[in-house]
Each structure stands twice: as structure tokens, then as C-alpha cells.
Amino acid sequence: MxxxxxxxxxxxxxxxxxxxxxxxxxxxxxxxxxxxxxxxxxxxxxxxxxxxxxxxxxxxxxxxxxxxxxxxRQRAEPQYSRASWEINLGCNYDCEHCYLGLKKFEGLSMADKARLLHVMRDAGVLWLQITGGEPTIDRDFVDSYALAYELGMMITISTNGSRLWQPKILDALTRMPAYRVVVSVYGATAASYDGLTRRKNSFATFQRGMAAALEAGIPMRLNLVVTEHSADEEAAMVAMAERWGLEHNSYVNMSPTIYGGDESLPAQSAKHLRQRKVFTGCNAGHTFFHSDPHGKASICKVGRDPHVDLMAEGVEGLRQLGAIADQLMLRTGGCSGCQLSGSCGVCRPLAKLYQEAKAPLASYCQHGRKREEVSV
Structure with missing residues (x-):
């Protein structure tokens, strides 16, 4: 190894x-x-x-x-140095804020997962994020993780931490260290945590997973998700992260679902809604891509269509993503001719989802905020 x-x-x-x-x-x-x-x-x-x-x-x-x-690692052409992969959209939680909305448990067979990972390797992917849904509940998670590691990828796992205590998972992460395990935290008490996840005892299971991972020395970072359920617990969540000695950041702005649904937006804590940093462009579709559970590659998790079927087209299909990205970033629809586009805080694909969800302008657009709050 x-x-x-x-x-x-x-x-x-x-x-x-x-x-x-x-x-x-x-x-x-x-x-x-x-x-x-x-x-x-x-x-x-x-x-x-x-x-x-x-x-x-x-x-x-x-x-x-x-x-x-x-x-x-062999030099690749075209080269995509980073990728994210939803190994499965299924989850053992039913979080109110989840941007996936309908979390269907479905995806590729292990043989096809292996094919997809080889395509990613051949495309030059060095940093790979394995996400979900909850990736650790996928029946092929450990085998997929091991193969990605063997192919020479630096792996980040995005997880709710609920299964980090399982011996098979701990063994894999100990023998084949991840670049980082990023754990989402949904509250500092059982009431807020279980309330958001809509799963009884989920806070206790999270604590069990964290205790096992900390004891094993797994490299972790925490995403502190602040919603209406935990609006008064941000300080307690930060204190918990500091007690564990873990790097952390707060995630406070809720997004619509990937199909433009609004069911995730009521979880937004009004007092924690923050103005985003100015969007100055990104490398989505050019040096980075996202794959869904079926091997459909898109520029990112937000701009999912048009997409490329990697299982049918392989590495060569990725050559289409640059033009797709440039097309998706054009200001269209409700953003056409916007005079504040130069200081907008969201990319066009994300703005489109907010518009489809009929979200309040204040949640994503400067036109919905008081003039003195707008920084241009």
C-alpha cells in the first residue's frame, strides 16, 4: 500500500x-x-x-x-483534478433542511461503481469527495472507498457521523487514511438534533460515532448546521467542536432542493441568514465535476443539467462540461439585466433554484434587502 x-x-x-x-x-x-x-x-x-x-x-x-x-499518477487529458461523488442519495436521517429533498436509495452496482472510479482516475482526479445522502450506509461504501484509495485519490468523506463507530468503517479509515472526514452537526442537544433529523436517538448515535472516530485519531472537520431547531445553540455547538479540538465552520444559509423545491427553506433561522460573499466565478465544469449515484456528471451539485453520462461516454464525455458550465453561468430568467450582478452572492444555477422554489428575495438576492445592508 x-x-x-x-x-x-x-x-x-x-x-x-x-x-x-x-x-x-x-x-x-x-x-x-x-x-x-x-x-x-x-x-x-x-x-x-x-x-x-x-x-x-x-x-x-x-x-x-x-x-x-x-x-x-499518470498525467491525464482532459484533466479534472477534483470531483465529488454522491455514492447514493439514501440517508438514515430525514433532515428538514436537506437540499436533496427526496432521498431515494438507488445507484450503481459495485462493478459499475468501480468503472466510474476508474474513469475518475483516468480523468486525473486527485481530490475526491464521497458524499450522499449518507455515504456510509451504502452497501458498497467500504469497497468503493478502498478502491478510490488504491487508485491514488485523496478522499474527503461528507457524513453525519452516525456510523463512524462501526468496526468495518473504522478499520478502513485507520488502514487507509482519508484526507479528511467532514461531519455535519445538527445541534448541541438531543431535542434540537433529533428534531431536525426527525430520527429519535440520532444525537446519541452521532455522539457514539464521534467518540469512536476521535479515539481512533480520524482526521475530522465539523460543519455546524444552524437552523430554526438550533438557532440558540450555535455557541454550544462551537464549544463542543473546540472541546474536541476540531476545526469547524458554521453553515447557516439554507438552500432549495436540487429540483427547485421549497420544502427545505422553512428550516432557515431568520436571525442567522447572512449575506453571501460576492460570487466571482468558479472552476465548476472546467477543473472540477460532480457525479450523481448513476454516473451522470454535471458541473457541480447545483447545476445538474445538462449532464454527461460517464458510464456511456467515459473520460471523453467530460470534454463537454466546459461549454455546459459557460452556458449555465449566463444571467438569464429573473436575473437578466440585473444592475447588481457584479456584486451578486450566488451563481446563476443556484439563483435559478431559489427562483423555482419561489423563495423570498432576501434569502438570495440583494434586491430583497434593505439598501443599507447591500455592499457593492
């Missing part, structure tokens, strides 16, 4: 270590040197031995073939 990965990343070349957020940038000539060493069975160059010791306190055997501990 590899300890390090070297890969092209956009216009750079990196050496990264699973389970660590630290990495090193190397020039093309050093990447080519590692490629050649892996092909010929040569030992690691001295500069890599030194860098591994300095960056990760890792003592590599100088005489061992570099391929014993380093996975060299």
Missing part, C-alpha cells in the same frame, strides 16, 4: 500523503524523475527522502524501490 502519491494538479505537480493536509510542490523535471524511477524499479531520489522526513516525519528506506511506497 502506498504511503505517498505524486500527481499532476492543474498546472503544478505535487507529492501528497493520505491522511495529511500537508504536501509539497515539485517541478516537472522531478515528477518525470519519479515516473522513471517507478518504471525502472529505481530507489527514491535523495530529495524525496529528505522532503518526506521534513514534511511528514516519514523515514523512507533509501535502498527500496520507489514504487514500494510511492504511487505515481
Amino acid at each position: 502506498h504511503q505517498l502519491i505524486t500527481s499532476r494538479f492543474l498546472y503544478d505537480y505535487l507529492v501528497v500523503c493520505p491522511g495529511s493536509i500537508a504536501g509539497i510542490k515539485i517541478p516537472l523535471r522531478q515528477f518525470a524523475e519519479l515516473e522513471q524511477a517507478a518504471k525502472s524499479g529505481a530507489p527514491a531520489p535523495s530529495w524525496l527522502i529528505k522532503a518526506a522526513r521534513q514534511r511528514w516525519a516519514m523515514d523512507l528506506a533509501p535502498a527500496s524501490p520507489v514504487e514500494d511506497f510511492l504511487l505515481v
